[in-house]
Amino acid sequence: MYDPIRASDLAIQRLRANHPSLIDLTTGRVQRLLAALGHPERRLPPVIHVAGTNGKGSTLAYLRAIAEAAGLKVHVLTSPHLVRFAERIRIAGELISDARLTELIGVLETANAGEPISFFEITTVLAFEAFARTPADLCLIEVGLGGRFDATNVFDAPAVSVITPVDYDHLELLGPDLSKIAWEKAGIIKRGRPVVVARQPDEALEAIEREADALAAPMLLMGRDFDAWEERGRLLVQMPERLLDLPPPALFGGHQFANAGLAVAAALTFDTTLGEEPVGRGVASAAWPARFQRLTRGPLAEMARARGSDLWLDGGHNPHAGRALAESASRLVDRDPRPLVLVVGMFARKDAKGFFLPFAEMRPRVLVTTFDSPNAASAEELAGAAAAAGLSPEIQPDVTAAVQAALAVDGPAPHVLVCGGLHFAGEVLAMSPETWPQ
Numbered sequence: 001m002y003d004p005i006r007a008s009d010l011a012i013q014r015l016r017a018n019h020p021s022l023i024d025l026t027t028g029r030v031q032r033l034l035a036a037l038g039h040p041e042r043r044l045p046p047v048i049h050v051a052g053t054n055g056k057g058s059t060l061a062y063l064r065a066i067a068e069a070a071g072l073k074v075h076v077l078t079s080p081h082l083v084r085f086a087e088r089i090r091i092a093g094e095l096i097s098d099a100r101l102t103e104l105i106g107v108l109e110t111a112n113a114g115e116p117i118s119f120f121e122i123t124t125v126l127a128f129e130a131f132a133r134t135p136a137d138l139c140l141i142e143v144g145l146g147g148r149f150d151a152t153n154v155f156d157a158p159a160v161s162v163i164t165p166v167d168y169d170h171l172e173l174l175g176p177d178l179s180k181i182a183w184e185k186a187g188i189i190k191r192g193r194p195v196v197v198a199r200q201p202d203e204a205l206e207a208i209e210r211e212a213d214a215l216a217a218p219m220l221l222m223g224r225d226f227d228a229w230e231e232r233g234r235l236l237v238q239m240p241e242r243l244l245d246l247p248p249p250a251l252f253g254g255h256q257f258a259n260a261g262l263a264v265a266a267a268l269t270f271d272t273t274l275g276e277e278p279v280g281r282g283v284a285s286a287a288w289p290a291r292f293q294r295l296t297r298g299p300l301a302e303m304a305r306a307r308g309s310d311l312w313l314d315g316g317h318n319p320h321a322g323r324a325l326a327e328s329a330s331r332l333v334d335r336d337p338r339p340l341v342l343v344v345g346m347f348a349r350k351d352a353k354g355f356f357l358p359f360a361e362m363r364p365r366v367l368v369t370t371f372d373s374p375n376a377a378s379a380e381e382l383a384g385a386a387a388a389a390g391l392s393p394e395i396q397p398d399v400t401a402a403v404q405a406a407l408a409v410d411g412p413a414p415h416v417l418v419c420g421g422l423h424f425a426g427e428v429l430a431m432s433p434e435t436w437p438q
Helices: 007-018 028-036 056-069 098-112 119-132 178-188 202-214 255-270 276-285 299-307 319-335 352-359 379-388 399-407 422-429
Strands: 047-051 074-077 089-091 138-142 160-163 195-197 219-221 227-231 234-238 243-246 293-295 310-314 340-344 365-368 393-395 415-419
Touching: 007 098, 007 119, 028 098, 028 119, 047 056, 047 178, 056 074, 056 138, 056 255, 056 276, 074 119, 089 119, 098 119, 160 178, 160 255, 178 202, 195 202, 195 255, 202 219, 227 255, 234 255, 243 255, 243 276, 255 276, 255 319, 293 299, 299 310, 299 399, 310 319, 310 422, 319 340, 319 352, 319 415, 340 352, 340 399, 352 379, 365 379, 365 399, 379 393, 399 415, 399 422, 415 422
Parallel strands: 047 138, 047 160, 074 138, 160 195, 195 219, 310 415, 340 365, 340 415, 365 393
Antiparallel strands: 074 089, 227 234, 234 243, 293 310
């Protein structure tokens, strides 16, 4: 495998070694470090803050593309990274440089003065410091985990808050029930500031509405106050005062029409004067790696091409993501009726059976494997979950062997979908610098 470590990532390894990875759901340590730095979070351009269980990254990708198509300079903070840490921090359109990262790590460690702080907390503050030093028109900030006590939740008056679909995930920290998870996500809603909300299960919606009502935050709910749908292959977005007829989303899958529609509504809430032309260009040009991404480069893609197969990569890892992924795979097979093969690796703490269940009716061939992480599920554990979901899994030692086995069949060249988690997807993308996210 190609070694993706760069000079700056050695500095990041130092940060990991010096600061715990354990999640502490509080903003106190972040607030302390921000104060020591003179509050860079107060010197940022307008912020759109995005929380939710699924679709956060895709929604941010559409928002960034729309804003840039409109000529805006945009800072972006996302997590986790797939290959290189720099993917998390985009400064006025460009990934943070090695030199800037190394400089800011030194600044932050000096300011922190050895006080307790987690890796995610210090890197969040690093992003805010980087953003405060460079002029831009807009900041897009993705919540790391939950929302209410997330390290990013330090903005008193975001321009817009956005809540993507809420579902079951990270139950050990946010659960146990959907109402509690939604309460955590709704913590990014701020007094009097607009919040744009995706369609939600009733239990989640009740918690979000209670928070918005308590804070007198104007709430725009998909399916009630605005809507987005696919019609004749195009994206239609009905806002309270206008209807937009837009190109189809750049990212594959029916759920991407909802993600793109949510982003359009958030963008128009931020700037009601945005024209349909830049909005459409943004929707049609967004890029977000490992979200039903077709791989055309790298060693696994070359193997697939030699067989006449297409290779896809997706980092979804919970039941809600499994449903969206199964729907996307079904679209793919309907469009091009060849066999589907899943290659799956996943963290041990995930609901693997819930992820597999949406595929039960499709009956794809399933190859399960593991990857290089102490938190990875074993292939045997995944095989048990797949079997419990009514599938017939085969065990392979690693992703390369699994893709080779997926292709080594008689008959039509299959569609091969590598999926199960962002860490697993990152291992695939790290195999060659050709596939590093840019």
